[in-house]
Amino acid sequence: MATGNQRRVLVTGADGVIGRAVRQYLGDRYDLRCLTHRPAPYPSHVGDIADLASIAPAFAGVDCVVHLAASPSVSTPWSDILPNNLIGTYNVFEAARQAGVPAVVFASSNHTIGMNEIDNAPSIYQLDDPRVFDHLAEPRPDSLYGISKLFGEAVARYYVDRYGMRAVCLRIGTVRDDDRPGDPEVYGSVPEPLEYLTDEQRRERLRATWLSRRDCAQLISRAIDADDVPWAVVYGISNNPRQFWDLEHARRTIGYEPEDSAPV
């Protein structure tokens, strides 16, 4: 239940996998406002992020935007990447600026650097493999989707530098509604160059890249509350034994402390 002194947080893509986790775990902590593409069974501003005018009213009086809306699949074709991930992300930052919103949390992706993983797969999924990519890893997108998230990070950085906005980019791993990374029937989606992976390798990868819904909500909450962090790019996974993306920078910059971990 919202109270008067809570932060007013606009969640774009509130009906997606991560949006559902945000509404479940953070609905009491913030005064959440939802932006959805279609009418929802909860209060929501309905608009298309590819159309700035249709979403602009939702940004009035907001303290922070959590920008989740996008075509979420790593195999999304250009025809959807263009409106939903490129134009849409520009529109969200521009609508935030026009409305005077001081902060944006942007759902980026590990696919911004996915080619680094691909070059080191599948051995990098092994339990004893020491390799870890951090926020300084070379930008090497593995897909048009990954390109679109690098674009979003560039837009975010520009709005920080140019307009004094605050932005945290979360390179999110694999969030699933079922929250069951140990289920043998469960596989995460992979970029095309990893389609050669065996079922077992895909299970290992998912156990490395998993982000529990609860940890995802905590990560987003830490980013919303990090008033003294004008800019950060951090990875988002649970405390997984097979992890190969850095969590130290997320701990140090925004205080993220994952509570869950995937099975070995």
Place this chain on the structure above:
Amino acid sequence: MATGNQRRVLVTGADGVIGRAVRQYLGDRYDLRCLTHRPAPYPSHVGDIADLASIAPAFAGVDCVVHLAASPSVSTPWSDILPNNLIGTYNVFEAARQAGVPAVVFASSNHTIGMNEIDNAPSIYQLDDPRVFDHLAEPRPDSLYGISKLFGEAVARYYVDRYGMRAVCLRIGTVRDDDRPGDPEVYGSVPEPLEYLTDEQRRERLRATWLSRRDCAQLISRAIDADDVPWAVVYGISNNPRQFWDLEHARRTIGYEPEDSAPV
């Protein structure tokens, strides 16, 4: 005059400032094919890079694309950035891939990292200032134009990694038809945060960022010919005494040796 064993090089934006330099200096060295937005007084394929179908035929049988076509001003608004720099650049790489073109030279820009300069201006323009930004400088675009060039670099990297293409991204400084960086009447355009610069500071900046038309043509030629360089991001300026972007990486990777230098 083209001969049978010359490389077939498609130049997009052949009627622009850099396109004119390429046609003047490299017309004898390569079998140049021109792509222009409007009919030109020389042989040209006319098409709009924002429309893939309209440009695709120009890529048949080409050995290398030099992609110059874009809205070139640092103050270009989103309405032009979107078709001309974002959609257009994706279309050029995709058309190259579809036609089996093995290499692309992409006209990127120093504005991909422009906020680094802005944070250090105007003292960085001074003759005795030792600061130099290289290809590893943090991506910090100073404009929507700079964002669009980072997007283009990400697209280039993806096509290299995913499709085995070769790409060299040239972060070009200031090329001018008049080739007169010492003219007191001459000023380069600056991003909005630098509009406070005095006339004298703008002259100093131009003398730091200048790339002669001849050196620009050499830089492009080295990139076209660098068959053993699958990927590089390099800066393009002449050998200017006030330079604050790195030239060593361009020398080392593709053998660029500027012949001109701006006056002190």
